[in-house]
Amino acid sequence: xxEFKVLEIKQSVFADNDRQARLLRTGLKEKKVFLLNxxxxxxxxxxxxxxxxxxxxxxxxxxxxxxxxxxxDVDARTISALGVKAxxxxxxxxxxxxxxxxxxxxxxxxxxxxxxxxxxxxGNLVCPAEFDTGAVKNAVILSVPEGxxxxxxxxxxxxxxxxxxxxxxxxxxxFDFDLEKCTEYVHLRNPRARVLPICAKTGEGMAxxxxxxxxxxxxxxxx
Numbered sequence: 001x002x003e004f005k006v007l008e009i010k011q012s013v014f015a016d017n018d019r020q021a022r023l024l025r026t027g028l029k030e031k032k033v034f035l036l037n038x039x040x041x042x043x044x045x046x047x048x049x050x051x052x053x054x055x056x057x058x059x060x061x062x063x064x065x066x067x068x069x070x071x072x073d074v075d076a077r078t079i080s081a082l083g084v085k086a087x088x089x090x091x092x093x094x095x096x097x098x099x100x101x102x103x104x105x106x107x108x109x110x111x112x113x114x115x116x117x118x119x120x121x122x123g124n125l126v127c128p129a130e131f132d133t134g135a136v137k138n139a140v141i142l143s144v145p146e147g148x149x150x151x152x153x154x155x156x157x158x159x160x161x162x163x164x165x166x167x168x169x170x171x172x173x174x175f176d177f178d179l180e181k182c183t184e185y186v187h188l189r190n191p192r193a194r195v196l197p198i199c200a201k202t203g204e205g206m207a208x209x210x211x212x213x214x215x216x217x218x219x220x221x222x223x
Contacts, residue, residue: 037137040142047075047078136216139163151182163195
């Protein structure tokens with residue numbers, strides 16, 4: 001039998017990405033720019049949550065947004081209309097962003113005059129979790145209609161997240177959704193993750209989310 005080499009390509013790709021992500025965070029630290037990686041499934045209310053957040057914080061934080069999608073510029077137009085910096089990132093069919101893509105996005109966003117940069121990642125609960133984007137913190141939005149068992153079905157997403165926003169909590173009575181079980185499942189995957197129930201549409205729970213984000217930006221800039 002002929003001898004052959006086995007190349008662990010996936011491991012190599014991830015190792016290189018992790019190095020780039022660490023370099024990116026170092027650069028952000030020097031500029032005192034806090035980068036949040038915001039992930040979720042399509043339709044979870046990510047853009048609505050982001051719009052409400054911008055409206056609440058834009059007078060105290062200089063905010064810029066990178067909207068990542070396979071195609072279209074719908075979300076970037078929505079965010080730009082709120083009066084903050086926004087750019088659209090097309091991934092060319094890829095279902096995630098990695099550190100190099102994020103670096104290019106930050107370069108296009110021109111972060112020198114920003115306190116907070118938000119990456120609205122491509123909508124799904126699988127691929128985005130696999131790549132360190134260089135963000136300071138990761139947050140995921142899980143909407144009530146998706147079900148409370150998602151942390152069990154998509155473990156990596158919840159393992160890498162610092163915060164889980166449970167959105168559309170106002171419709172919980174109409175779905176078979178158990179917030180206690182959801183929180184239990186999240187902590188099973190990641191005991192350190194914080195779980196906040198919110199409704200981006202009505203504003204329920206949003207103040208606590210704003211406080212968390214303010215504190216994270218302040219801590220990053222002052223450390």
